[in-house]
Amino acid sequence: MGDRPLRADARRNREKVVRAAREAFAASGYGVPLDEIAALAGVGPGTVYRHFPSKEALFxxxxxxxxxxxxxxxxxxxxxxxxxxxxxxxxxxxxxxxxxxxxxxxxxxxxxxxxxxxxxxxxxxxxxxxxxxxxxxxxxxxxxxxxxxxxxxxxxxxxxxxxxxxxxxxxxxxxxxxxxxxxxxx
Amino acid sequence: MGDRPLRADARRNREKVVRAAREAFAASGYGVPLDEIAALAGVGPGTVYRHFPSKEALFxxxxxxxxxxxxxxxxxxxxxxxxxxxxxxxxxxxxxxxxxxxxxxxxxxxxxxxxxxxxxxxxxxxxxxxxxxxxxxxxxxxxxxxxxxxxxxxxxxxxxxxxxxxxxxxxxxxxxxxxxxxxxxx
Amino acid sequence: MGDRPLRADARRNREKVVRAAREAFAASGYGVPLDEIAALAGVGPGTVYRHFPSKEALFxxxxxxxxxxxxxxxxxxxxxxxxxxxxxxxxxxxxxxxxxxxxxxxxxxxxxxxxxxxxxxxxxxxxxxxxxxxxxxxxxxxxxxxxxxxxxxxxxxxxxxxxxxxxxxxxxxxxxxxxxxxxxxx
Amino acid sequence: MGDRPLRADARRNREKVVRAAREAFAASGYGVPLDEIAALAGVGPGTVYRHFPSKEALFxxxxxxxxxxxxxxxxxxxxxxxxxxxxxxxxxxxxxxxxxxxxxxxxxxxxxxxxxxxxxxxxxxxxxxxxxxxxxxxxxxxxxxxxxxxxxxxxxxxxxxxxxxxxxxxxxxxxxxxxxxxxxxx
DNA sequence: CATGAATGAGGCTTCATTCAT
DNA sequence: AATGAATGAAGCCTCATTCAT
The missing domain is CATH 1.10.357.10 (Tetracycline Repressor, domain 2)
Structure with a gap:
């Protein structure tokens, strides 16, 4: 809401993560390891956590x-x-x-x-x-x-x-x- | 098929396990720990494996x-x-x-x-x-x-x-x- | 308290864990990885958790x-x-x-x-x-x-x-x- | 020793970091995340690393x-x-x-x-x-x-x-x- | 045969550190 | 030179499965 706009790279990564998550969840349900999502997004697991406080939040x-x-x-x-x-x-x-x-x-x-x-x-x-x-x-x-x-x-x-x-x-x-x-x- | 009939107590155990599994799965979904099912059945987890080769098989x-x-x-x-x-x-x-x-x-x-x-x-x-x-x-x-x-x-x-x-x-x-x-x- | 006595092997392992924990904590403070304690005790981390519900409890x-x-x-x-x-x-x-x-x-x-x-x-x-x-x-x-x-x-x-x-x-x-x-x- | 004198703003930042670190360490022990110290100092974690090679050095x-x-x-x-x-x-x-x-x-x-x-x-x-x-x-x-x-x-x-x-x-x-x-x- | 203890891979998450902006 | 995003190595813990008793 009041957050200022993300830096370009952060924005890009966030979107990669969301896209990867969408695919991974769609393909395998909530059970997919978060690390797999991260890998699919081409980022480290830590990056996922920068954008979402937990796996559940990402979901x-x-x-x-x-x-x-x-x-x-x-x-x-x-x-x-x-x-x-x-x-x-x-x-x-x-x-x-x-x-x-x-x-x-x-x-x-x-x-x-x-x-x-x-x-x-x-x-x-x-x-x-x-x-x-x-x-x-x-x-x-x-x-x-x-x-x-x-x-x-x-x-x-x-x-x-x-x-x-x-x-x-x-x-x-x-x-x-x-x-x-x-x-x-x- | 070629299985010999189970001994009476084994048969009883098998049924206890199935019954417990039915309840546990129904109550908590596939996610319930197998140990919990075993406990509910009043047997050890090893006994579950005597009757079913895997959790999935039991399910x-x-x-x-x-x-x-x-x-x-x-x-x-x-x-x-x-x-x-x-x-x-x-x-x-x-x-x-x-x-x-x-x-x-x-x-x-x-x-x-x-x-x-x-x-x-x-x-x-x-x-x-x-x-x-x-x-x-x-x-x-x-x-x-x-x-x-x-x-x-x-x-x-x-x-x-x-x-x-x-x-x-x-x-x-x-x-x-x-x-x-x-x-x-x- | 009312627990019945542990099986011989469990008792042995529990003691190995406690002994290892004592040494490891004494040597490095609370910060030692639990896996290290387990290794020192010659057991898997899971075994530690069978005996103690958390690292803190062990400590x-x-x-x-x-x-x-x-x-x-x-x-x-x-x-x-x-x-x-x-x-x-x-x-x-x-x-x-x-x-x-x-x-x-x-x-x-x-x-x-x-x-x-x-x-x-x-x-x-x-x-x-x-x-x-x-x-x-x-x-x-x-x-x-x-x-x-x-x-x-x-x-x-x-x-x-x-x-x-x-x-x-x-x-x-x-x-x-x-x-x-x-x-x-x- | 052979260090050139810091620029005024750098010097100011260094001091903010040290002050924040003093408070944070005093309040929560060595365990406080470095990010927290940085935030308290009002700088990014990178800035902390410009002045100190590691968390331990800061401490x-x-x-x-x-x-x-x-x-x-x-x-x-x-x-x-x-x-x-x-x-x-x-x-x-x-x-x-x-x-x-x-x-x-x-x-x-x-x-x-x-x-x-x-x-x-x-x-x-x-x-x-x-x-x-x-x-x-x-x-x-x-x-x-x-x-x-x-x-x-x-x-x-x-x-x-x-x-x-x-x-x-x-x-x-x-x-x-x-x-x-x-x-x-x- | 049953028991339940042990195993250990693997999940989620944190955080010191590095690096693109 | 500062920022703050990204990394990735651990850390703690769970639980399906195996194995000694």
Missing amino acids: EAVVAARIRDLADDARRRADGADPGEAFFGFLGRLAGEAAAKRDMPDAIEVAGALRQDIFEALDLLLRHAQRAGAVRGDITAPDLIVLLKGLILSVQDTPQGPAGEAQRERLLAVLADGLRSPGATG | EAVVAARIRDLADDARRRADGADPGEAFFGFLGRLAGEAAAKRDMPDAIEVAGALRQDIFEALDLLLRHAQRAGAVRGDITAPDLIVLLKGLILSVQDTPQGPAGEAQRERLLAVLADGLRSPGATG | EAVVAARIRDLADDARRRADGADPGEAFFGFLGRLAGEAAAKRDMPDAIEVAGALRQDIFEALDLLLRHAQRAGAVRGDITAPDLIVLLKGLILSVQDTPQGPAGEAQRERLLAVLADGLRSPGATG | EAVVAARIRDLADDARRRADGADPGEAFFGFLGRLAGEAAAKRDMPDAIEVAGALRQDIFEALDLLLRHAQRAGAVRGDITAPDLIVLLKGLILSVQDTPQGPAGEAQRERLLAVLADGLRSPGATG
């Missing part, structure tokens, strides 16, 4: 970015004209994005301020869609979060390639149909 | 048992009179069972011969329900497996107690409605 | 033994016939013992139940000597403890050999004379 | 200053009219100074050229006092050094506040009485 930073992105996207869509399309479009994006990110299961544990952030964004999206009659009314934002987690995790072990793509679409269809207001037209 | 055995149980249940239900009820009943049981098992995320990684077993059982259950018009026809057994994983994992971080119970029911309703044949009555 | 155990011994000695002497001799004899023993134990400075930090133990023992020794008129009356047990720490630490960097021996005697004489009751005959 | 410099001060004080007092008062006054100053300096235990390890300096100053002080009959004759300068170390270290774990002050006075009285010439009046 959260990586996840936080993703969640923040999601929340931003949700808010952006919520402003649009068609609340139903906004809602289901978001679902689609989520399913697409989550494919083959192996760190989502861990990512989902993250709490704190982000929880609030994503919650509010989804709440907005959901309420609009419900008010427009596009989504069933007996669902709450916490329900939606849990469902989305399930979706993310499902999508995880969907194969790459067109066959996986087709399968993801079917999964999405099932979830979307389940969420749609009973009696609403698809 | 797989535990998961295998659970999956076998599920498959058995699916098959049993598939034989019943009402395929739709069989199918959705199974979903309900699954959701109930999965609540608060911390080892599910890891469990789901386990594959092997079981894949086949559960696959066939679910395939049976699904086909019957589809033939009866209770479940949409564009879904395949692999889709179902993935969806169920998502359900299991969703249900994971549903709170204990009646509030959680209610939420689980809503989640189940969404999934069930999504799976129902378009135009079929709930 | 305290080593120190505790020494302090307990001292307190025992003080109590034993306090029962004797000549309180003055008991008191000054204890001082002499302490000075002799402390020569060249490099870990005393750290040892002295140790607190807890031992504090109480040594305090009471010294208090007894001191009071008796004071009542017999052998030690000045304006000194309290805490004062004595601090003085003895000073003595121990002084004696630390006294050379080995007869020259050191003579020096230690002079140091002891100064302290003893300072503690003696004013007007009492040496 | 020695700090200690050296203190010892030099002590030696100076001892010499100054040795020139005074009353050798006995000079001697015991020095003891008092030492005890006062040493209270609550956490780095004393480590400081005492430091040797080198200073040894000579402080030795000579104390020798002077002692000899004068002995010649005046104020201090017992069987004590040598090395004995005195060791005794003073003991005093310094004792005083270390004397509490802050007036109670500690009183205790320090008692400790000093014991040492002083022990050092006084047998038969001399206090």
